[in-house]
Amino acid sequence: MKSRVNAMAVVVCVLACATVAVGQAPPPAGKAAPPASEPPTTTQPAEVDEVAVTVNGQAVMVSQIDEAINSTMGARMPDGKVSADQLVQHRKRFGPQIVDMLVTNLLMDMEVEAAGISLTDKDLADWLEADLQRHLKSRGLTREEFAEQIKKQPPGKPLDEVIADRLADPRFKQSVLQTKYIEKKFDSELTVTDAQVAEDYKKNFERRYRKAPQVRASHILIKTNKKMTGEEKALAREKIETVLAEVKKPDADFKVLAGLYSGCSSWSKGGDLGFFPRKGKMVEPFSAAAFELEAGAMSDIVETQFGYHIIKVTDKKAEEVTLLEEVKDTIREQLRSRKLQSMKKKHIGELKKTAEIVYPEGSPYKMAARPPTPVVPTTRPTAGRKAPRPITIKPSAPKAPPKPTETPPTAKPTKETPTTE
Numbered sequence: 001m002k003s004r005v006n007a008m009a010v011v012v013c014v015l016a017c018a019t020v021a022v023g024q025a026p027p028p029a030g031k032a033a034p035p036a037s038e039p040p041t042t043t044q045p046a047e048v049d050e051v052a053v054t055v056n057g058q059a060v061m062v063s064q065i066d067e068a069i070n071s072t073m074g075a076r077m078p079d080g081k082v083s084a085d086q087l088v089q090h091r092k093r094f095g096p097q098i099v100d101m102l103v104t105n106l107l108m109d110m111e112v113e114a115a116g117i118s119l120t121d122k123d124l125a126d127w128l129e130a131d132l133q134r135h136l137k138s139r140g141l142t143r144e145e146f147a148e149q150i151k152k153q154p155p156g157k158p159l160d161e162v163i164a165d166r167l168a169d170p171r172f173k174q175s176v177l178q179t180k181y182i183e184k185k186f187d188s189e190l191t192v193t194d195a196q197v198a199e200d201y202k203k204n205f206e207r208r209y210r211k212a213p214q215v216r217a218s219h220i221l222i223k224t225n226k227k228m229t230g231e232e233k234a235l236a237r238e239k240i241e242t243v244l245a246e247v248k249k250p251d252a253d254f255k256v257l258a259g260l261y262s263g264c265s266s267w268s269k270g271g272d273l274g275f276f277p278r279k280g281k282m283v284e285p286f287s288a289a290a291f292e293l294e295a296g297a298m299s300d301i302v303e304t305q306f307g308y309h310i311i312k313v314t315d316k317k318a319e320e321v322t323l324l325e326e327v328k329d330t331i332r333e334q335l336r337s338r339k340l341q342s343m344k345k346k347h348i349g350e351l352k353k354t355a356e357i358v359y360p361e362g363s364p365y366k367m368a369a370r371p372p373t374p375v376v377p378t379t380r381p382t383a384g385r386k387a388p389r390p391i392t393i394k395p396s397a398p399k400a401p402p403k404p405t406e407t408p409p410t411a412k413p414t415k416e417t418p419t420t421e
Helices: 004-015 062-076 084-115 121-139 143-152 159-168 170-185 194-203 205-209 230-247 254-261 265-269 284-292 324-354
Strands: 051-055 058-061 214-223 272-277 298-304 307-317
Touching (some): 051 062, 051 084, 058 062, 058 084, 084 170, 084 324, 121 159, 121 324, 143 159, 194 205, 194 324, 214 230, 214 284, 230 254, 230 298, 254 265, 265 272
Antiparallel strands (some): 214 272, 298 307
16 A cells, blocks of 8 residues: 555556566455456466465465566566566565565455445546646646656557556555555544644755756866876967867857867767756866856866866856745645555554464465664673773784895885866
8 A cells, every 4th residue: 555645656657667566566465366458478376276374364375476476577577478487486585575565455455344445436547647647746747748758668558548557457446445544544643734844845955945056068178187297288288278279269169179179078069068056066176167157158278187178158047946835735745645654554563463364384475573683782881780891902013124135015006086076
């Protein structure tokens, strides 16, 4: 079960036709998944089915583990098939996690049924559409733009067809039902206040809601390095001065000259470096010179540890700030989603504590218990104990100096690598 926002992540993952991990929700425990519109050809499970675990008297079968593997891994295979050997390997590797997930879903499905929660086809379609609209808003996309992105992803289905497949998937309905159950049971705990929204906005302002001013620049670089002799560096300076004279000519084409003379890999793009902020991307002398220029202006010679540059600023972007009013609804939904996931996790833990979960003797599908967190001892003595005796480290005997005939080894010089900010 996913929260409404996390359900969107699953929806988008499916809509984008991304590969699906085994850890996603399998078909409801105790029920076989109906065939999809284009089911992959899969290996049949063993003829003799076995009980993997019983939950409150209801059996979860090994065939359900195979169904989960086939429904997720089959689509990732080149020929759409999971071989018998692969099925055994995946069952051995992922079996305990899948069974634990099946147990979780079965317990949640029992709670959903007991609470009398149901969904019509229209309810499910409205839910998916609302999640899709939230996704489009957060990404700044139109439905048509998103549909175009989906069409370019394998298997290249139209958006409407992918949505129809999603609505027909019983795992999606199971996810939404479980979300509605958690929302109903913990409604008051899921409230997000305006103060919490404002606090989250402030905490993430620099990272998410403020874009620093940026410039777009091209450059021509004549490289130098610390190993160069004074004469070699003077020749590099003379060369950049010649290039500067060239680019200052009225009919000069900066892109062409960058392709001819620049020692930077950006030469293939006419020297274009794209947009960058004042700090953190370029070395300081370069960045400082670029931000002093207006769009269309060109610098004099700028020296950095990489060599001599001629910089041309081609575009500028002012600071962009997203106001709280613009994102408050999105933040509220995100915070609510986190609360919902926290309540769901806690509730599932309580359900497992009270449920009768029985694994067959020697079952390979039982999740191993996590080892306890080790206690790190402190050096502070506890009451009633003596402080530990200090450890004395004896100095080692000094090494004898080399014999006069021996030549002490010389260390190889290390290669110095220029660094950026």
